[in-house]
Amino acid sequence: MGNTSSMLTQYDIEEVQEHCNNTFSQQEIVSLYQRFCQLDRSGGGFISADEFLSVPEFAVNPLSQRLLRMLDGLNFKEFVAFLSAFSSRATLQQKIEFIFRVYDLDCNGKVTFNDVLDMLRDLTGSYISEQQRQQVLTHVLEEAGYTKDSVLVLADFEKILGNSGLKMEVEVPVD
Amino acid sequence: MSRILLLVVSNRFLQNLGIGMYICFHFGVAGWVLVLTIGWIIFLSAFIPVHFLLRGHEKWRKKMERYLVELICSFFVASWTGVVKYHGPRPSIRPRQQVFVANHTSMIDFIVLEQMTAFAVIMQKHPGWVGLLQSTILESVGCIWFNRSEAKDREILARKLRDHIQVPDNNPLLIFPEGTCVNNHYTVMFKKGAFELGCTVCPIAIKYNKIFVDAFWNSKKQSFTMHLLRLMTSWAVVCDVWYLEPQTLKPGETSIEFAERVRDIISVRAGLRKVPWDGYLKHSRPSPKHTEQKQRIFAESVLRRLEEK
Numbered sequence: 102m103g104n105t106s107s108m109l110t111q112y113d114i115e116e117v118q119e120h121c122n123n124t125f126s127q128q129e130i131v132s133l134y135q136r137f138c139q140l141d142r143s144g145g146g147f148i149s150a151d152e153f154l155s156v157p158e159f160a161v162n163p164l165s166q167r168l169l170r171m172l173d174g175l176n177f178k179e180f181v182a183f184l185s186a187f188s189s190r191a192t193l194q195q196k197i198e199f200i201f202r203v204y205d206l207d208c209n210g211k212v213t214f215n216d217v218l219d220m221l222r223d224l225t226g227s228y229i230s231e232q233q234r235q236q237v238l239t240h241v242l243e244e245a246g247y248t249k250d251s252v253l254v255l256a257d258f259e260k261i262l263g264n265s266g267l268k269m270e271v272e273v274p275v276d
Numbered sequence: 277m278s279r280i281l282l283l284v285v286s287n288r289f290l291q292n293l294g295i296g297m298y299i300c301f302h303f304g305v306a307g308w309v310l311v312l313t314i315g316w317i318i319f320l321s322a323f324i325p326v327h328f329l330l331r332g333h334e335k336w337r338k339k340m341e342r343y344l345v346e347l348i349c350s351f352f353v354a355s356w357t358g359v360v361k362y363h364g365p366r367p368s369i370r371p372r373q374q375v376f377v378a379n380h381t382s383m384i385d386f387i388v389l390e391q392m393t394a395f396a397v398i399m400q401k402h403p404g405w406v407g408l409l410q411s412t413i414l415e416s417v418g419c420i421w422f423n424r425s426e427a428k429d430r431e432i433l434a435r436k437l438r439d440h441i442q443v444p445d446n447n448p449l450l451i452f453p454e455g456t457c458v459n460n461h462y463t464v465m466f467k468k469g470a471f472e473l474g475c476t477v478c479p480i481a482i483k484y485n486k487i488f489v490d491a492f493w494n495s496k497k498q499s500f501t502m503h504l505l506r507l508m509t510s511w512a513v514v515c516d517v518w519y520l521e522p523q524t525l526k527p528g529e530t531s532i533e534f535a536e537r538v539r540d541i542i543s544v545r546a547g548l549r550k551v552p553w554d555g556y557l558k559h560s561r562p563s564p565k566h567t568e569q570k571q572r573i574f575a576e577s578v579l580r581r582l583e584e585k
Binding site for chain 2: 154
């Protein structure tokens with residue numbers, strides 16, 4: 102009864118730790134596994150999009166549909182790897198890679214003006230006109246030393262976010 | 277059982293342990309069956325005559341029925357070896373208009389509270405044997421039922437609540453304003469109905485100790501019968517109940533703020549974390565309104581920056 106965590110042996114945990122570059126402690130992985138099992142209502146060993154949306158905080162996130170494309174059907178190892186960017190032990194590099202993946206919807210390793218515009222559209226919905234959005238984005242790109250036609254790669258993201266004092270840490274509750 | 281049998285063959289020490297567990301288990305089962313059976317026999321043999329014979333003496337009948345409902349509830353609590361500690365003054369009938377509100381973990385909250393004081397409670401109408409109890413026995417302590425699915429019920433319910441608290445002789449009213457069972461780690465948003473009645477609100481905080489069994493009733497996974505069975509076969513249900521200081525609406529306070537204040541009081545006392553969610557999200561998705569609000573906040577900050585330029 103609620104003792105599913107005991108199904109993970111220390112060996113299993115080490116394997117998961119290795120998979121996520123040791124960004125989580127063993128205790129944290131046990132906690133995450135309990136959460137994973139709670140979310141996996143169908144008990145199939147993976148979390149479907151529908152099950153992710155049962156987390157209200159996630160469902161109301163303007164980026165939830167975008168994130169679901171990265172999340173749908175993850176098993177536990179992949180789930181932990183996905184979350185590892187939010188660990189305090191993850192390097193800045195890992196965090197920036199994660200952010201880049203959120204922007205790079207088509208996974209071609211390049212982020213164009215339109216990719217960023219899509220992101221901004223998700224974030225602001227109908228509260229900004231399309232014209233204003235483009236205006237904002239042109240401003241931002243120019244400020245960072247790019248133009249409307251620039252194609253950004255991961256290295257550009259690293260340059261821009263590298264010393265921005267990026268904070269992206271979530272604590273895993275451990276009991 | 278097969279697991280115990282396996283142990284029996286494998287090891288002599290474990291054999292003794294296995295038999296020990298077997299005996300304990302059977303003793304436990306016999307214990308609660310016995311307690312409940314005796315409870316029901318006593319209760320029914322008293323309740324039925326009281327209910328039908330004392331027709332003319334309403335005051336006496338009410339008093340007896342109230343007492344008997346408290347009695348059967350204590351038998352229920354005893355059947356799952358309830359170790360309940362009550363803190364603070366015991367609620368009672370009093371002429372002042374009042375309503376009691378408590379956090380909600382399982383339907384057993386009601387039984388735990390009922391064994392001390394016969395409350396009239398607001399409940400969702402249940403199917404099956406629980407429904408039968410509702411419409412026969414609990415009706416007599418003045419409990420009020422509603423059907424969540426019927427929108428019209430809302431108005432009728434609000435009127436019934438008002439009528440109930442007007443009569444000083446009625447049993448004190450108990451409301452679980454969360455409107456759904458929560459796992460006893462959090463409190464979800466309170467429905468404001470109880471706080472709009474314009475009477476004193478007496479908070480009750482209930483905290484279960486999960487050392488032997490988790491008292492949370494996950495109605496999606498378990499029927500109430502299975503839930504009760506699980507509690508009965510566990511060693512004990514340990515919980516604390518605090519009757520807290522009565523609160524009244526402060527001048528200038530809205531009923532929503534009042535509800536939040538009372539939720540604060542309960543959460544602090546029971547050591548629960550407050551979350552800003554509507555309990556009904558358990559059954560349905562949050563409305564897109566919430567997402568749009570986030571988008572609006574972000575859009576406003578972007579536009580502000582744009583104007584500064």
